[in-house]
Amino acid sequence: MNLDLDQVLAWRMRRQLLDRPKGISAERIVRRLCGVQAQVAAAADQAVAARRPTAAKGLAAKALRDRKLIKVWAMRGTLHLLTPDDAAACLSLLAAARTWEKGAWQKTFATVAQIDAIADAVREVLHDAVLTREQLAARILERTRDDSLADLLGSGWGAVLKPLAWQGLLCNGPNDGTRVTFTSPATWLDGWPGLPEPDAAAARIIPAYLGAYGPATMDTFDQWLIRGQSRKAALKQWFAALTEAGELTEVTVEGRKAFARTADIPGIEAAEPFPGVRLLPAFDQFVLGPGTKNEEIIAPQRRSLISKAAGWISPVVVSAGRVAGTWESGDDGITVTLFAEAGPVSHDDLTAEAARLTDQAVTVLN
Secondary structure (H helix, E strand, O other): OEEOHHHHHHHHHHHOOOOOOOOOOHHHHHHHOOOEEOOOHHHHHHHHHOOOOOOOOOHHHHHHHOOOOEEEEOHHHOEEEEOHHHHHHHHHHHHHOOHHHOHHHHHHOOOHHHHHHHHHHHHHHOOOOEEEHHHHHHHHHHHHOOHHHHHHHHOOOOOOOHHHHHOOOOEEOOOEOOEOEEEOHHHHOOOOOOOOOHHHHHHHHHHHHHHHHOOEOHHHHHHHHHOOOOOHHHHHHHHHHHHHOOOEEEEEEOOEEEEEEHHHHHHHHOOOOOOOEEEEOOOOHHHHOOOOOOOOOOOHHHHHHHEOHHHOEOOEEEEOOEEEEEEEEEOOEEEEEEOHHHOOOOHHHHHHHHHOOOOOOEEEEO
8 A cells, every 4th residue: 555755744743733733731742642752841841832722831841740641761761751551551662672681781881680679679769759869879779788889870861760760660750949859650640550561562552653653664663662672573573463453554655665553544645735834842752753864754964953962852843744944042033944955935834833932033044
């Protein structure tokens, strides 16, 4: 089955809620996107606002405070906002890769025995408690009596804490001033489901991912999930089971084979062009879902302008389902830099979109 790329991209724009339907909540947006990256809290809030009729701020933060969302190290080892059920399923798939058992990881960070000891300590000290990083490190060291872990436990990168998050033992709590805190999702969230078996988790998350970013290959999904480190036999089994059940169909998009949700194919084939432009914030899922190497949405020669040093993902201009430029906000307003190969972009559309963010001038560079 052959699908037209322009229709695929127009369909994705609407599936990612960039048509800004009325009455949509922060948690519904986060669920549709299979999580929102939250390394930068303001960017996560902007990603939610970009999908609402009005760019109201603070809705993602409120949903997090109300415990309708959870903040946890998830996809690609980065902090994400997720709904509790999706978090449990995503963490199950991340844990299934057992990346902390690989020799290189153990040599760089900690042994499996050390991670197991830390996990036992965390189960005890975080039960019904909220601790700062410093408090958590101190209590882990007290119980493990392994002083060699002190620097790793105090690191802001959280390398030895991520495997604990993936096992469902740890998530972020509310900030204590400027300090990060941690707690147990089992005691922080009412009705925390616990981690499902990986096969059940895959049956939930693969279709959810394809429902926002499909059609996509197994490798694209795996890069989004864990930078390509899933166990390949398991990954093939998950996609095969969903295809055999009729939930997924293998399709071709401009010569590239990929998987789509079977139920989505009529909508893709009927998709009308998506009007206007969108200014999306740094670290937006529109880019992170398919990945910055995806040439369907980002021209290869522009990737370095999108994916920058230290993992920074630039704010982007999106037109016709593709990245058409970048933008930044400053004291003088918003400056947009358009890519010539993206084709004409209406200045009126840019002005209208920028007005959601600021009442200052818009400068367009080509």
